[in-house]
Amino acid sequence: MQNPPEISKTAFVTRVDSTSNRHLILVTGPARSGKSEWAETLAMRSGKPVVYVATAQVDPDDLEWRSRIEQHQQRRPCEWQTLQVPITLAVTIQDAVQSTCLLVDSLGTWVANFLDQNDEAWEITSVELLECLLNCPADVILVAEETGWGVVPAYPIGRKFRDRLGTLCRRLGAIANPVFLVTGGHVLNLSLLGSPLPDS
Structure with missing residues (x-):
């Protein structure tokens, strides 16, 4: 069985220490914490044209989910471009x-x-996503959910989701700067307050 591709440690260091004008920002937090806001x-403060990349798959029969999406849409400036990208996120970033x-x-x-x-x-x-982020010439702001602070999911699919998202966020936290945690009505800059793990 062929081993999956690896990202070199030098690639991670290069991205963090880059002196270019591009930024890679991670915003994480629990549900309804204000992380999207x-x-x-941050996107508005960038002063650049914003492309909003929506990763959700829209189910026309799920009225509650449609309502959530509409709330996000109403909050965004009308001049922002919106892309529906449920799968090909790496290509969009590239x-x-x-x-x-x-x-x-x-x-x-x-x-x-x-x-x-x-x-x-x-x-x-x-x-593939991480490599595209390392080489992306644009500013990228990523919103991620914190899912590991509650009980262990009762079903295997829930545990798989929690573990995969948690691992991805940890890997992103090693290359993003700054990393923000939004919780309890406050925004914390983890890049200033915290220390990266040695294996990051």
Whole structure:
């Protein structure tokens, strides 16, 4: 069996220490914490044309989910471009233009769209995303859910989702700067307050 591709440690260091004008920002937090609003604020502050990358798959029969999506849409400036990208997130990031700011909301829904992949295929998919982020010329703001602070999910699919998203966020936290945690009505800059794990 062929081993999945790896990202070199030098690639991670290069991205973090880059002196270019591009930014890779991770905004994470629990449900209803305000993480999307903070990410939108950061996108507006970038001063660049914003491309909102929505990763959710829209189910026309799910009225509650449609209502959530509409709330997000009403909050965004009308001049922002919106792309529906439930699967090909890496390609979208790879094709981004340097003068733009991509706001990806959210990683959790993107991860959920790949739960049918086995572990080897998922590793390839996630590494591809990380490599595209390392080489993206545009600003990228990623919104991610914190799912591991509650009880252990009762079903295997829930545990798979939690573990995959948690691992992806940890790997992203090693290359993003800054990393924000939004919780309890406050925004915390983890890049200033915390210390990266040694193996990151």
